[in-house]
Amino acid sequence: MSNKGEINGICEPRFEAVKDAFTRNFNEGMEVGASFAVTINGKYVIDIWGGYKDRERTQPWEKDTICNVYSTAKVPTVLCTMMCVDRGLLDLDEKVAKYWPEFAQNGKENILVRQILSHSSGLSGIEEVIPSSAWYNWNKIISLLAAQKPWWEPGTQSGYHSATHGFLLGELVRRVTGKSLGTFFKEEIAEPLKIDFHIGLAEENVPRVTKLIRDIPIMEYIPLFMGGIFNIAGSSEIVLKEIENLEKTVILDYGDEDQFTVIISNGKIKFNKGKIENPDCSFIVSKERAALMYWIFSSINDEPEYASENLKIEGKSEDIDQIKKLFELIAAEARRLGTVGIKMLLSGRLRDFSGDREWQAAEMPASNGHGNARSVARIASVIACEGELDGIRLLSRETLEKILEEQIFVRDLVMGYPIRWGLGVALPTKKRPRPNPRTCFWGGAGGSAITMDLDAKIGIGYVMNKMRNQTRKETAANKYHSDTRGNRLITAVLESLDLI
Template structure:
């Protein structure tokens, strides 16, 4: 496999690690990017975007990043906080009054983003197609009783956190998550989409399912609601309908270069890659502060959560335990390392059963740190 793109001097080990993933048969198609101090030092891609290996993976190829999109969502929320539109410590109900029902009046924005709200999924049966109806899902969340006492434990919200965060953004800005991201496409050329047009769908890579289901550990009622009910995700809906819908926590499509750039202000003192200011120091500190730490009720890990990003206590996002990140179903990930002014993103289409810490991404990230 011959990769394309570029690797700056001093980062050849990253290119070698990328090609090794292909040589070992771990990849179909993939891309990887690293930004340090505002400069893109790695932007490589290789393999194929289709099932029969006829269509090369190019700089225009997009792939679904599943839950890695939560890192993008975390950035959008931090931007709203920096602009004075949201407060992490304010109740969600301050911006969304109906959300106060069933004892949810004190759940803060930060608690919601750090998976403490107790709304990890819907226990009662519904049509999987309901996930494509934004207003219907938000109405269900507003009247839902938490499955555990909010603020007492973290339990991963695979789908619902995207609707709660997205609804707050809509209420304070008048724009949906997809519309916010479109602004970055127009102004900065970033290729990230939440809710796709037909021409964008045509660029999306084929993504073969993993050979086995992820290991969720011992099953409980929270994991059932979050992942295992027939309606826990928009299963069996038409692919085009799913891609056209906005599911901010699970169906963003992107390339690695754009993902590494959009979260770079977290690591670059609040500045874009061109140096323009974006996030206040106060917003960054609040976004990255630990909000809760403990055994997750849904994922089989002991986790430390910031306001939407995982803190790297398990070193799933490279060797620096002071970094942050988020992973997506199948193997993708986004990494934020303020200590090294570094962000990185890995996107692929050959899906593995890894929930977080996919070995392909870990190899790439380890190679990055040997070059610093």
């Protein structure tokens, strides 16, 4: 069998270049299985799929194959919220606490609904260190968010609300409709418009799911994050006091030649790339699981069984215990003194459970929606066609235009680059341009994408199962979507329509 298997579906002749780009992604080894769809005026002009559902390439990607799309699910979540705004159930300029009284504590009394939508509320993550399984408990997460203090003055900065966005908006929807966001989406959007997209996956749909396939991590990111954490440790009086009489060497081993050292000596702590002979302690993961090295800071004790399957620790028991205790202290100090991004990394993190049944069944609206390019493009069509699809109006034009109003445009504290936020969607900038100004878009971890062009009435969806990693240089070179595969496809669409 070829790497791409068969490319199936429909593609109008004028978009042959798009199909070629789709095929090229497979031929260059970038894909295992994927789907891509485009609508114009609500009608499909492209709906193609190909490749395989599994890493071994034995199960073909079918027409009805669905996949976890991570943050691409934020767009249907925003759509549900804006429908509540359109119906007068929510007011963008009203305080969240009006609808959710428990929210009015610890400096959040004046946070507005629009600040939740625009990632500017200061609630990018969960402050408390929690096991990943806690994310399946809606009431637990909601109570933590209600009690938490914002990480910055609301409305003055943006910091991508990676997982919390769906819980915050979902709770607002639940408070004013009595329905969970997944139920609201199903009853008010998916069923009337026959959209095969799910927030909280029913058992009957599990056989159609393709699990996400992790790519080999790009090792250039490891020293950036780990180095940042240890730099904070080196400036913490609490950590320095703890290590003033400690002499230890630690190896962080990712396999092959990728090793990093932590040297604790003479009252200082240093993190460097390289090897060292006879370390006191070694933390070892395979390169495929390199991201799990962050467990040395917090999750080892939270989920020891899962950690032991993926993270091997070598050394004398007394050395291991001492280093783990030190790393827990370093994590606490990094959460206290570090950037918003580091706080998210080391606090209540949402681990990759995308193949687990608990993950699939849970409602995590910003993170675990399941669909394919066909369903994502159809969701995009609702917005691209100004709120009406197949004679069913979900949003008034007036409310829809509010989505496109710039809310904040600064360097995002989590993503690390400027994002021009509308209401829950990104808007065009010089770095991420679009040919038509009334365009909005977003994407999900690993590469999935959704684009809505209201001027040309274009909806675009891209869904894949290989979570491809890229260098920063490669990502920066992409114009329309950060992932090279999606960027090629979107570029080919725009060129085929003579928009660029």
